[in-house]
Amino acid sequence: xxxxxxxxxxxxxxxxxxxxxxxxxxxxxxxxxxxxxxxxxxxxxxxxxxxxxxxxxxxxxxxxxxxxxxxxxxxxxxxxxxxxxxxxxxxxxxxxxxxxxxxxxxxxxxxxxxxxxxxxxxxxxxxxxxxxxxxxxxxxxxxxxxxxxxxxxxxxxxxxxxxxxxxxxxxxxxxxxxxxxxxxxxxxxxxxxxxxxxxxxxxxxxxxxxxxxxxxxxxxxxxxxxxxxxxxxxxxxxxxxxxxxxxxxxxxxxxxxxxxxxxxxxxxxxxxxxxxxxxxxxxxxxxxxxxxxxxxxxxx
Numbered sequence: 238x239x240x241x242x243x244x245x246x247x248x249x250x251x252x253x254x255x256x257x258x259x260x261x262x263x264x265x266x267x268x269x270x271x272x273x274x275x276x277x278x279x280x281x282x283x284x285x286x287x288x289x290x291x292x293x294x295x296x297x298x299x300x301x302x303x304x305x306x307x308x309x310x311x312x313x314x315x316x317x318x319x320x321x322x323x324x325x326x327x328x329x330x331x332x333x334x335x336x337x338x339x340x341x342x343x344x345x346x347x348x349x350x351x352x353x354x355x356x357x358x359x360x361x362x363x364x365x366x367x368x369x370x371x372x373x374x375x376x377x378x379x380x381x382x383x384x385x386x387x388x389x390x391x392x393x394x395x396x397x398x399x400x401x402x403x404x405x406x407x408x409x410x411x412x413x414x415x416x417x418x419x420x421x422x423x424x425x426x427x428x429x430x431x432x433x434x435x436x437x438x439x440x441x442x443x444x445x446x447x448x449x450x451x452x453x454x455x456x457x458x459x460x461x462x463x464x465x466x467x468x469x470x471x472x473x474x475x476x477x478x479x480x481x482x483x484x485x486x487x488x489x490x491x492x493x494x495x496x497x498x499x500x501x502x503x504x505x506x507x508x509x510x511x512x513x514x515x516x517x518x519x520x521x522x523x524x525x526x527x528x529x530x531x532x533x534x535x536x537x
Contacts, residue, residue, distance in 0.1 A: 239463050243455040246515035253397055253512055260404030267407050270309075272414030275361040277354035278308070278323040283338050283347040285316050294318055301337055305330065311410075313492075319412075325351040364418045368399070371422060375429050383436055386520050391432045394513035398428050398505045402497055416494040424501030427476060431469045431509035438465050439514065451522040458518050462510060473506040 273280040285294060295310040298320060309321040326334070331349055338345040352360070372392055379388035399421055406413055438461040446457045477499060484495035 239459075241455075241459055242462050242511065243459045243515060243518055246511075246518060249511040249515055250519075253508075257397065257400060260400045263404045264407045267410075269403070269407050270410045270412050271361075272412045272417075273321070273350055273352045273357070274414040275357055275364070276323075277325060277352055277357045278321060279305075279326045279349065279351040281320045281322075281334060281338075281347060281349050282313070283318065283342060283345040285318055286343045286345070287316060289316070289318070291318060295320065297341070298337075302330075302334065305334075311412075325353050360415065364415070367418065367422060368425075371425055372396070375425070379429075379433070379436070382433075383440060386517055387436050387440075390513050390516035390520065391429055391436070393516060394432060394508040395425055395428050395505075397512060398424060398501055398508050401504045402501045405500055406493075406497070411493055411496070414493075416491065417497055420494045420497035420501065423498060424505055427473070427502060428505030428509060431473065431506060432513045434465050434469060435462055435509060435514050436517070438462075439517070448525070451525055454518060454522055454525065458514055462514060466510070469506060469509060473502050477502050 289312075291310050291312050295307050299305075299307055305322050305324065305326075307320050308323050309319075311319045311321075313319060326349065331351070334349060335347050338347045372395070375395065376388045376392055379391050402421065402424065403413075405411075406417070439458055442457050442461050446453070448454050448457065480495050480498040480502065484492055484499060487495055
């Protein structure tokens with residue numbers, strides 16, 4: 238006997254509400270660790286080459302460059318480190334930093350990026366617009382292909398996925414940069430794809446099923462979810478394995494991108510199955526109850 242997913246939708250809503258509240262609290266209290274793509278300044282990533290103390294490396298760098306105030310130092314893996322400064326490097330400063338790192342650390346392979354305030358502000362605005370336009374596009378597409386209830390339910394479930402990813406990055410102080418935005422947009426695409434697969438099966442079953450009561454609706458949606466379960470999980474599992482390989486073997490430049498994908502894909506699979514379709518059921522079941530109330534009132 239297959240588990241009745243739809244029957245327990247109130248618990249999924251409660252869990253999602255708790256996650257949303259916790260995520261908002263985390264972001265409002267801890268803030269986001271924005272990278273130099275969105276905040277003016279410079280970022281220096283290099284390999285120390287051996288086990289090290291982050292504070293010692295930061296102190297040595299500050300002694301060598303007293304004019305460059307290090308605002309954040311974060312270790313990467315076993316022998317890498319990232320130093321953040323709130324000022325943009327001049328060409329001379331960038332050359333001096335590279336020379337110092339090459340001289341001090343063997344195979345340091347420094348990666349230096351600098352962004353001025355105007356560019357950082359424009360990148361932040363474009364990132365927000367990209368996510369906003371993607372959401373609007375999803376709503377319009379699903380409203381045309383299905384109906385507005387499907388569209389709104391799907392977007393709400395996707396927004397929950399984005400909230401989980403962003404709040405976890407805020408909690409663990411992981412850097413949010415352009416790669417993170419690319420990961421979020423990828424997550425949105427995969428998550429809404431899984432949701433559309435389920436919604437498409439629900440729509441087909443609606444054509445061949447007489448829905449008179451909420452119980453009929455719940456049974457039909459539950460059968461639709463289980464009919465697409467294997468396809469949804471296999472699709473997500475394939476991408477999770479790829480993202481996992483990127484995270485383990487891709488190196489530090491794309492580890493955060495891969496980590497965001499892993500979190501988002503797993504959360505997206507949960508949201509597609511347990512949130513999106515359940516929101517539609519809750520909305521549709523209220524519509525089924527309205528005619529009964531109206532007829533009861535007319536008879537009285």
